[in-house]
Amino acid sequence: MKKIEEYYVPWVKGIPMYISEHIELAWRDPSLHRMMSNENPVPPSEKVVEAMVKYAKMANRYPDQGLVVRSKIAEINGLDGPQNVIIGNGSSEVYDNIFRMFIDPGEEVIQHTPCFGIYKLRGVLLGAKMVSVPMIYKDNFLHFDPEGILNAITDKTKVIVVANPNNPTGNFMDTKHFITIAETGIPFIIDEAYIEYAGLSMSQVALTKKYPNVLITRTLSKAYGLAGMRFGYALGSEAVIKQISGSLLPWNVGIIPMWGALAAFEDTEGLAERIKYNNDEIKFITDSFKDIPGLVTLPSAANYILFDGGAAGKKGIDMVKLAETKGVILRQNEAMYGSEGWFRVTIGSKEENRLFVSLVREFFGMKN
Ligand SMILES: Cc1ncc(COP(=O)(O)O)c(C=O)c1O
Structure with missing residues (x-):
């Protein structure tokens, strides 16, 4: 009799639960x-x-396939209709849905690093080989490397994914x-998880x-502030979405x-308030460190900021x-x-952001 281990799909063996x-x-x-997971501090x-609450009271019923909210999403993004939205x-x-439709074991997914971890998590489960193309660190800035991405393409490339703005670098x-x-x-996936902070005019949806x-x-999960509710979507041409x-x-x-989600899309005022709050706080934090020698603060168009204290002889882990x-x-x-100087902060409440600023200043030996 074979052992249970021998029945597992070879490339999933030992994959742990994500924690x-x-x-x-x-x-x-x-x-x-909680200044670590790019959540929104505003409930x-x-x-x-x-x-x-209204729909919780109808939770004895199955949902439909989201026709109303998908139509709303299409409208907001200037697309034809729900057929363009999943x-x-x-x-x-x-990501899981998209990857499943393209990737066979051994095929390649190109990601631009440093980047969000979900692409690897879902890719590995399908037996994909992850090909990481690093961004370029020059003049205290992490630059995208589109040439590097093109050069990494092989006849096994099945998906290319780029986040815009990127997490954790914050740039477009x-x-x-x-x-x-x-x-x-x-197949080219553009991850616009944080796009609302800069505005949909920055989107590549066209x-x-x-x-x-x-x-x-x-x-x-980000600008709308509903990470715990769990709602995301993809936009594309009708045939591919189908x-x-x-x-x-x-x-x-x-x-x-x-x-x-539908209520959140309709509450445009609520979204605008959250965006303004975030962007003001990003500016406050960024401006607070201008006098710290050797600390690189990467300019962010999202709700987090990446820092490198390496040139000041500091380690991110110590911060x-x-x-x-x-x-x-x-x-x-x-x-x-x-x-080894990298650390990232997520915008918190006003008090939390001020506490963070004072901690960073203390860490770099600056006056508060
Ligand atoms: C770039 C990027 N994409 C996607 C996500 C995933 O968000 P969710 O699954 O909550 O929609 C995150 C979360 O941090 C992210 O940073």
Whole structure:
């Protein structure tokens, strides 16, 4: 008799459950300051809560396939209709749906690093080989490297994914480079998880009309402030969305997130307030460190900021540890470009942001 291990698909053996240690920790101890996961510090608006409560009372019923909210999303983005939109439990699930429709074991996914971890998580599960193209660190800035991406393409490349703005770097790639990559015809996913902070005018959604290989992913977890509700979506040409929709679990999005999302899209004032708050605080934090020698603060168009204290002889891990002593959870970034000085903060409440500023200044030996 064969052992159970021998029945597993070879490339899934030993894959652990995804556990985000810092999120687990934050739920165990609600007094901690959650400045690590690019969440929104502002709770949902009354309008959104009302919609969720209304539909919670109908939770004995199955949802439909989200026709109303998908139509609303299409309208906001200047697309023809719900046939251009697929919805999921956060954009993480949407990545799963998309990847399933393209990737065979051994085929390649190009990602631009440093980047968000979900592409690798879902790719590895399908037996994909992840090809990481590093951004270029020059003049205290992490530059996109579209040439590097093009050079990494092989006949096994099945997906290229670029986040815009990128997490954790916070910057945008130029439209002309998106066009060059789109022209290859390879499935090209543009992750716009944070696009609302800079405005939809920065979106590459128009490319989906010309290039059927281009897909845009979005989420309500960031500017809309609904990470715990779980709602994300992808935009694309009708034929491609139709094909990818074949991988959807029936009723994958419940009625509470579905109608909560619709209320959030309708609450344009609530979104505008959250964006203004965030962008003002990003400016406040960025401006607070201008006098710190050797600290690189990367300009951010999102709700987090990446720092490199390497030139000041500092390690990101030590900053994270110092913050921990005050109950603040930050994110350390692994060593890269010869520096161990990387750390990232997510915008918190006003008090939290001021506490963060004073901790960083203390860490770099500056007056507060
Ligand atoms: C670039 C990027 N894409 C996607 C996501 C996933 O968001 P969700 O699954 O909550 O929609 C995140 C979350 O941090 C992210 O940073």
